[in-house]
Amino acid sequence: MPSKIPGHIRQIRKHGLAAFLRQKREKHKRKRADKRKLVLDHLLRIHQERIAYGPFKGMEVSPERVSWGDGDLTTKILGVYEKVVLEKIVALSKDINGPLIDVGASDGYYVIGATYSGLFQQAHAFEINPKGQEATRRNADINGVADKVHIHGRADREEIKSLITPHRDALVLIDIEGAEFDLLDADMLETLRECTLIIESHPPKVEDGFEREKEMLEMASKHFEIEKLKGQFASPNEFDELDDFSDYERLMAFSENRGWAGYWFLMTPRRTISS
Numbered sequence: 001m002p003s004k005i006p007g008h009i010r011q012i013r014k015h016g017l018a019a020f021l022r023q024k025r026e027k028h029k030r031k032r033a034d035k036r037k038l039v040l041d042h043l044l045r046i047h048q049e050r051i052a053y054g055p056f057k058g059m060e061v062s063p064e065r066v067s068w069g070d071g072d073l074t075t076k077i078l079g080v081y082e083k084v085v086l087e088k089i090v091a092l093s094k095d096i097n098g099p100l101i102d103v104g105a106s107d108g109y110y111v112i113g114a115t116y117s118g119l120f121q122q123a124h125a126f127e128i129n130p131k132g133q134e135a136t137r138r139n140a141d142i143n144g145v146a147d148k149v150h151i152h153g154r155a156d157r158e159e160i161k162s163l164i165t166p167h168r169d170a171l172v173l174i175d176i177e178g179a180e181f182d183l184l185d186a187d188m189l190e191t192l193r194e195c196t197l198i199i200e201s202h203p204p205k206v207e208d209g210f211e212r213e214k215e216m217l218e219m220a221s222k223h224f225e226i227e228k229l230k231g232q233f234a235s236p237n238e239f240d241e242l243d244d245f246s247d248y249e250r251l252m253a254f255s256e257n258r259g260w261a262g263y264w265f266l267m268t269p270r271r272t273i274s275s
Contacts, residue, residue: 035248035249035252035253036070036074036252036253036255037070038245038249038253039074039242039245039249039250039252039253040063040070040073040074040077040253042241042245043073043074043077043078043241044062044063044073044077046241047077049061049062050077051076051077051079051113052077052078052079053078053079053080054078054079054080054086055079055086055089055090055113055117055119056076056079056086056113056114056116056117057079057117058116059112059113059116059117059143060139060142060143061073061076061077061139065107065135065138065139065142066107066135067106067107067127067129067131067132067135068106068107068132069257071106071107071109072256072257074253074254075234075253075254075256076109078234078239080234080254081109081256082231082256083231083232083233083234084229084230084231084232084264085173085198085229085264088198088229088266089110089114089119089171089173089198090119092171092196093114093119093120093171096120096169096170096171096196097167097169098164098166098167098168098169098170098171098195099120099121099122099123099124099163099167099170099171100114100115100119100120100122100123100124100170100171100173101123101124101126101160101163101164101170101171101172101173101195102123102124102125102126102172102173102175103126103155103160103172103173103174103175103176103183104126104127104128104155104173104174104175104176104177105125105126105127105132105136105151106127106129106132106135106136106175107132107135107136107139108125108127108132108135108136108137108139108140108149108151110123110173111123111124111125111136111140111149112136112139112140112143112145112149115145115148115149116143116144116145120148120171121148122148122150123148123149123150124149124150124151124152124163125149125150125151125152126152126153126154126155126160127151127152127153128153128154128155133151133153136149136151137151155176155183157183157187157188157191160172160188160191160192161191164191164192164194164195168194168195169194169195169196169269170195170196171195171196171198172192172195172196172197172198173197173198173199174197174198174199174200175199175200177202177205178202178203178205178206178209180199180200180201180202180216181206181209181212181213181215181216184199184216184219184220185219186219189219189220189222189223189224190223192223193223193224193269194269195269196266196267196268196269197220197224197265197266197267198229198264198265198266198267199264199265199267200262200263200264201213201263201264201265204260217265220265220267223267223269223270224267224268224269224270225267225268225269225270226265226266226267227265227266227267227268228263228264228265228266229263229264229265229266230261230262230263231256231258231261231262231263233254234254236250236251236253236254
């Protein structure tokens with residue numbers, strides 16, 4: 001087989017190393033996206049655009065109603081998307097009387113799934129992106145939970161407080177790409193002290209992110225017990241409908257495209273015992 005090295009050298013000389021590396025990255029990205037699409041299209045056909053397994057089983061999904069990329073629909077259809085978070089939502093729903101509040105709701109996967117499945121009677125989706133708001137609205141309508149899912153724009157402190165006050169306890173999911181360190185200051189943590197929080201932390205995305213994460217956890221520890229949750233990857237081998245795909249195709253389809261090992265913080269309220 002002829003070596004590709006001479007051709008690569010010519011490209012570098014003509015366009016420069018930076019352009020060559022950029023082109024290679026884009027080519028790899030397209031190849032990866034193509035592999036993901038093969039698997040996703042297969043699952044959409046055989047499962048009729050519905051989640052096949054897990055607590056959100058039966059919920060309708062579609063690549064036409066996502067707000068970014070392919071919406072990680074492969075792992076959503078198979079019921080293993082952010083598995084550790086999903087399992088916590090199911091377990092916590094049994095003891096929480098208030099609503100589910102999702103700050104950074106994207107296309108509404110959690111708020112719609114949680115109400116569709118009956119885990120929560122009411123849910124609130126905060127999403128700054130108008131495309132995400134519209135996707136959530138359409139998904140809620142198609143799944144018959146439009147009366148249970150309430151859609152908001154940017155997370156406003158007073159609005160969040162007004163949602164919590166009648167119930168005191170709520171399950172609050174926060175996934176806002178680094179802005180969690182701005183939102184969760186001492187005042188907001190005080191407001192949320194009776195709630196249970198699941199926060200995806202993104203320290204690499206902001207300046208001094210790890211220091212800010214440490215400060216957030218120190219403030220939160222006054223009100224909450226804190227547990228770090230690390231991502232759990234399901235094996236593609238668990239699903240017979242993927243047997244005809246290569247290892248590479250299946251692994252790419254299961255990737256959630258994180259730039260680092262994702263993790264969350266589960267914060268449960270400290271209960272004060274009266275003497």
